[in-house]
Amino acid sequence: MRIAIIQGAFLPVPPVRGGAVEKIWYRMGQEFAVMGHDVVHIGRSHPGLPEQEVVNGVTYVRIPGYETPSSLLKLKFLDLLYSIRAVKTLPDEVDVIVTNTFWAPFLLRGKRGKKVYVDVQRVPKGQMKFYRHVGVLRGCSPAISEGIRQELAPEFHHLVSYVPNPVPFDIKNLSINREKTLLFVGRLHPEKGVHVLLKAFRLLEKEQFSGWKLKIVGPSAFEDGGGGDAYYQELQQLSAGMNVEWIGPVFSDDTLITYYAEAGIFCYPAQEGSGDAAPVAPREAMAYGAVPVVSGLGCFQDFIQDDENGLYYDHTSPDQVGQLAQVLSALMNDENRLKRLSKQAVRVNTEYAIPVIAQRFMDDFRKIYPARKNDKNPSASVSI
Known part of the structure; x- marks a missing residue:
């Protein structure tokens, strides 16, 4: 052909x-x-x-x-x-x-x-x-x-x-210890809900989740699909004083999979009207055992089953920040549940x-x- x-x-x-x-x-x-x-x-x-x-x-x-x-x-x-x-x-x-x-x-x-x-x-x-x-x-x-x-x-x-x-890369066997890391990978754009994630993480820090860090990977420049300088500055202000690490854009698969393999939870709070059809980053994260926590958009529902290989939160709630923080808090407080969901998440490597x-x-x-x-x-x- x-x-x-x-x-x-x-x-x-x-x-x-x-x-x-x-x-x-x-x-x-x-x-x-x-x-x-x-x-x-x-x-x-x-x-x-x-x-x-x-x-x-x-x-x-x-x-x-x-x-x-x-x-x-x-x-x-x-x-x-x-x-x-x-x-x-x-x-x-x-x-x-x-x-x-x-x-x-x-x-x-x-x-x-x-x-x-x-x-x-x-x-x-x-x-x-x-x-x-x-x-x-x-x-x-x-x-x-x-x-x-x-x-x-x-x-x-x-x-x-x-x-x-x-899952658009080959899976490698890595000797990396999983950390208390909450990870986001994607364009730093309002439609991806990065601001929602930062606000939720601030609520979590008030609950004294010692040892958990938020890592944010992705481009902010408009020409790379980001929300531009103004949105990036807004995100910087929201993260002030918190345990947040800004990685920037990563285009190397070898580097990216290290972040996936280290992360305990992968959060992708895409917003209504984002246009997301079938985001790849959650599948990539799941391939290395990071448990996905995502918004309730239909684009996730063919590969993430709630409380089987990931978790959903209600992004349509008037208090979606509180909703996301609640779901993340429950998962961070339950190590057995986190391990169970991680074990199921890696099965995307077979089907996809x-x-x-x-x-x-x-x-x-x-x-x-x-x-x-x-x-x-x-x-x-x-x-x-």
């Missing part, structure tokens, strides 16, 4: 500047190559990365992209310019075109449109009805798949699929492993490109 992946305009591949979606498809593309398929991965150019190279069987083609602008209107315009370039860069012969960009499905019509596999990684906002000509609309969580269906007439519901996001999810994608791709006799011997190269 000849597979093309069109990544977005604002972050490069490999994910040297982060990006959960970029990380997922970087690993998926290489797994498809291991399975014997031809893969071309089109992404944003970046200093130090060649315009074209072959790595682990995947042909990477890089085209000019942009820094994330502050204006949503400008963002969509820049994404359009980038998508036009990306579509022109596609190989002449391709069987499946995977993309998470807003404009590429609009631009790919006719026979090529039928080959498009739209990767929906955020809550849809009305655009799905314009994608009815594509091959598959993939939701990365049941909640997102249902959101896609709600924007389509019933006769187009057959286009909708659900394939979960993987890269080879498992890659095969589910392949099953989906067969809806676009049915199995043929010569699929066992795909062509050795792709024309760029």
Whole structure:
């Protein structure tokens, strides 16, 4: 099978500047190559990365992209310019075109449109009805798949699929002692609820949780998806006098998994309207035994079961800070419960492993490109 992946305009591949979606498809593309398929991965150019190279069987083609602008209107315009370039860069012969960009499905019509596999990684906002000509609309969580269906007439519901996001790295055996660490990994943005977490941690410190530290990992710069300087300064003020360690952005998996392996609890208090579809960081943390405590958004409910492998708190409560502090307090005070949930959390390594999810994608791709006799011997190269 000849597979093309069109990544977005604002972050490069490999994910040297982060990006959960970029990380997922970087690993998926290489797994498809291991399975014997031809893969071309089109992404944003970046200093130090060649315009074209072959790595682990995947042909990477890089085209000019942009820094994330502050204006949503400008963002969509820049994404359009980038998508036009990306579509022109596609190989002449391709069987499946995977993309998470807003404009590429609009631009790919006719026979090529039928080959498009739209990767929906955020809550849809009305655009799905314009994608009815594509091959598959993939939701990365049941909640997102249902959101896609709600924007389509019933006769187009057959286009909708659900394939979960993987744990996008290889699991390593680490000799690291778990600490009394409460960890957050993600963009430092209001929609991620970092301010809520800091306020809850202050309540916990008043209860004298000696030895527990809060570590916050992630970018605050607007161009990296953060909330910008003003929000970062607000967070700094909220953390004043508390046992909080600010790590900053970490884009190295080897470094990141150390933080996961050390943490006792991983907290991800994403807020209503955040657009979160299937956050990867909680899965990554669970893979190393950190117990997830998350808000009650639907995007978590396919892989976190309350009091089985993690905990939820009511983010819709008028006192969500108090609600979060209460859930964290109960878990910090119950070592046996913490160990039980940790033991169950690591099972994500089986259900959401890269080879498992890659095969589910392949099953989906067969809806676009049915199995043929010569699929066992795909062509050795792709024309760029």
